[in-house]
Amino acid sequence: MIYEQLELRITNEAYHFTPLIEPAKEGPILDHIETLTIYRSSGEIQLNAPQIQNAIVENELMVYGILGLIKLQAGEYMIVITGCQRVGTLMQGYDVLRATTFQILPIARNTNSLSSQQLDDEQKYVQLLENHLQSNGFYFSYRYNITLSIQKQAYSADKGRDYNWRNADTRFFWNRYLCEKLISATANSRIHQDFSHFILPVIQGFVSISPSVINNRAITFALISRRSQERAGTRFFSRGLDEYGFASNFVETEQLLLCDPSKSLVQNNLIRASYIQTRGSVPAIWGQIPNTRYTPKLWVNVNLADEKVIGASRAHFDQQIKCYGPQILVNLTNTKGYEYPVGQLYAAIVKELSDPSIKYIHFDFHHECRKMKWHRVQLLVDQLEPDLRQQGYCLYDASSSEQDPVLCKEQTSVVRTNCMDCLDRTNVVQSTLGRWVLTRQLREIGILQSTEVIENDEQFMQIFKNVWADNADGLSIPYSGTGALKTDFTRTGRRTRLGMVNDFNNSAIRYIKNNYLDGSRQDGIDLILGKYRVPLSHVRSPFRSTPSSIIIKLMPLYLLISFTLFLMVLFAPDLFSIHSSLVHITALSFTFAVTITCWLFIQHNGAEFVNWPKLIPYQAPHHACLQEEGSVVNNGSNIPNQLEANVKNKASDFIQKWTNRRNSTAILNEAEQGYEMVAPFKKDT
Structure with a gap:
């Protein structure tokens, strides 16, 4: 059985979980309710730990499951489900729920050991977690093995009646990594504690x-x-x-x-x-x-x-x-x-x-x-x-x-x-x-x-x-x-x-x-x-931006400014006190040339403006040799860094090269795609 509702008491010393179970619903099992304590100073987890004397409760939460724990630069963070919505009931009253809100709680009591750069990175790590949790559909059940099909449950010895993390399909156990600490502690023969009732598989x-x-x-x-x-x-x-x-x-x-x-x-x-x-x-x-x-x-x-x-x-x-x-x-x-x-x-x-x-x-x-x-x-x-x-x-x-x-x-x-x-x-x-x-x-x-x-x-x-x-x-x-x-x-x-x-x-x-x-x-x-996995020792920030990449990514702004000036010179020359036709034509030509130059640069160096992954740099397929307008990215290359290194050489001759034909038949222009996204409109006469 996986505990359904947990009361979380937060003190300066520990996080303390107590299952909330209605006596009429569970009966005799009340005598065997386990509590879970996570000590903030050491990160140690323990079942049925004695109450800490004179501990001041800073906050109390009702949580519907522990998604797991993840280690960042300041130490471990715990992710809990604080809101859920009932999707419906399958057989024998087994409810399936959708997690709607989460809370990320730091185990460490402070971040004094972090530098300003590490603090900035830590906020970005937490923001990545929050964005992922808020934008995806996560589902769970306390009594039904939502990771297994009915046929696979029928194959199991218990016919799916004894549901816990051990018989979950790891392919669909989305929070398997987050539960590693609880799973490892359960498997540890030295401590003889089973945390299975607190491990909630989520898909x-x-x-x-x-x-x-x-x-x-x-x-x-x-x-x-x-x-x-x-x-x-x-x-x-x-x-x-x-x-x-x-x-x-x-x-x-x-x-x-x-x-x-x-x-x-x-x-x-x-x-x-x-x-x-x-x-x-x-x-x-x-x-x-x-x-x-x-x-x-x-x-x-x-x-x-x-x-x-x-x-x-x-x-x-x-x-x-x-x-x-x-x-x-x-x-x-x-x-x-x-x-x-x-x-x-x-x-x-x-x-x-x-x-x-x-x-x-x-x-x-x-x-x-x-x-x-x-x-x-x-x-x-x-x-x-x-x-x-x-x-x-x-x-x-x-x-x-x-x-x-x-x-x-x-x-x-x-x-x-x-x-x-x-x-x-x-x-x-x-x-x-x-x-x-x-x-x-x-x-x-x-x-x-x-x-x-x-x-x-x-x-x-x-x-x-x-x-x-x-x-x-x-x-x-x-x-x-x-x-x-x-x-x-x-x-x-x-x-x-x-x-x-x-x-x-x-x-x-x-x-x-x-x-x-x-x-x-x-x-x-x-x-x-x-x-x-966030390195334990301080390394260079994965979120860094180089000066050259910042200049490159400002190019769309240059394009916007030059195009705006071109329109203003074209339709409202009086704003610039332009009264001579020669000056007017020269200004138009210059702003138009700058606009076209910026636009061609962006087209030619499109990959420079892509939002690339920073934690695990995107790798070209290990077979690939990317021919991108005269530059080559070899096997397993880090695409963003390679392109950044090549951009200075490209800048001088991109106008001449941008129209070159690609010489690989494996690379086709998107115009040849046909109708992938939208079916063609029917023409009425």
């Missing part, structure tokens, strides 16, 4: 639980999307695979149908059906280099003779087959233009692996559904139908009081869907597959007749569509910075002009965030997941 992603009625039968429809923390990141700073085979933006989505036998008088959701789908970045070594253009430079490693390249893909599929069984791969990328190299590489990898457990299908979503013909997604479902029937779904029956719950049916494989971002197109396809499977589940349970389809129930379908559209937004925000595109189709079943306008707005916001804000977002992810 990042999306959860929706919606009660409904279909054909006069009460059901609960739920959707749980679990984002993997193994290769977490933002859109342009996290693509493809790492060397261990972990994919960027990998998500496991479980669609749940919960109900009771037809003659049941109460709703305990004893009959449970689930269907798993996965999504993740194209499983290859590839990436993009942000450069302030709408679509960054694209990199793919097509050298499949390199064991590091093919080995990463092999490791990825080995992991996936072990977790889910055979893989049905659905690639939705474009078959021409900007996305073409990625799709071709994916197909080549599958061919090279030649694994009988892998089936590959390339469905060019934008081509098949062009001109707003979004109903043509059904063509993909028709193509997949034999595989969908063969893979089945999970059906779990706990309605019999005379025997243990029975796993009546198992899902034997999984559909892994991807587009470039694994967001918009992917969600449309996954919702369509989920609807197809849901009809089969309802028929088998007996809620629908053999000839009925769920699409005929308009009231439920409205719930279904909104849940999947909300899922799209919930997964898109932490990765791209905005809600998903194409959700008008998911919500209404058709593409609308209002939806396209909304997509245009989101695309513009994505552009700004992905180029000018995502470096800080990536830093927050790396910090809270332990990918970057």
Whole structure:
């Protein structure tokens, strides 16, 4: 059991947690309530520690869980959940909650040992944590293992009844690093203390639980999307695979149908059906280099003779087959233009692996559904139908009081869907597959007749569509910075002009965030997941800015000033007391030349204006040799520092070189991308 509510008493000496449990609810367990004390002077944690005499209570808080502890320059900080919202109830009264507010509390009593630079850095570290916690969806449950699917819970010896951190799936245990101190102390045989009741696994992603009625039968429809923390990141700073085979933006989505036998008088959701789908970045070594253009430079490693390249893909599929069984791969990328190299590489990898457990299908979503013909997604479902029937779904029956719950049916494989971002197109396809499977589940349970389809129930379908559209937004925000595109189709079943306008707005916001804000977002992810650990000894600040980079980043200001002066000279020369035509023309020419020069400089040195990650500098793919207008960044290069070193040499000749053609076919201009973000408007005559 994980303690649900904790009273936190803060003194100058310690943080003291006392579980709050209602006697009528828990009964005899009151005799075994444990308290947790964290001593501020030493950082030591202890169960059932004696009360500190004459301690003055500085503050008292009601907290709903301990997210964990993280070590920064001043020492450890504790993150607690101070607000939560009930999402809904799954089987047997197990609630799922969404964390809404957090508080970051310093264990150390002061920061006197820090220099002014360290204090400044410490504030930035804390701000990164706060921004990450405020901008993402975190979900947890005290009694239900939210990190595991129903089928995996059924495989466990305790059938999922004994829930604690030990049986959580580490891929989706988002605060696993933050809980390391509590976990290590529990595993320490010398102290013989078990802190498991205070360790609360939290997932990042999306959860929706919606009660409904279909054909006069009460059901609960739920959707749980679990984002993997193994290769977490933002859109342009996290693509493809790492060397261990972990994919960027990998998500496991479980669609749940919960109900009771037809003659049941109460709703305990004893009959449970689930269907798993996965999504993740194209499983290859590839990436993009942000450069302030709408679509960054694209990199793919097509050298499949390199064991590091093919080995990463092999490791990825080995992991996936072990977790889910055979893989049905659905690639939705474009078959021409900007996305073409990625799709071709994916197909080549599958061919090279030649694994009988892998089936590959390339469905060019934008081509098949062009001109707003979004109903043509059904063509993909028709193509997949034999595989969908063969893979089945999970059906779990706990309605019999005379025997243990029975796993009546198992899902034997999984559909892994991807587009470039694994967001918009992917969600449309996954919702369509989920609807197809849901009809089969309802028929088998007996809620629908053999000839009925769920699409005929308009009231439920409205719930279904909104849940999947909300899922799209919930997964898109932490990765791209905005809600998903194409959700008008998911919500209404058709593409609308209002939806396209909304997509245009989101695309513009994505552009700004992905180029000018995502470096800080990536830093927050790396910090809270332990990918970057603050050094114990004082080192040079990772947040430093060099004089040259400051001058470079002032260029947009120079552009704004020069353009403003140009307009003023053009339309209001009297403000400058210009009465001579020659002076007027000279002033116009000069301000125009400065404006164009600034604009060309920014275009040519776009990467200099990108907000790069500072804690773990962005690395080019280890295969890559980036040819950027005459400069070369070699294997594993630190992109921001390399560009900064080259910028002085570029400045003298950028006007001549900025129009040079790129000589690598693996790098395509964003204009060739086609229609990644917004479907083309239909022209009316």
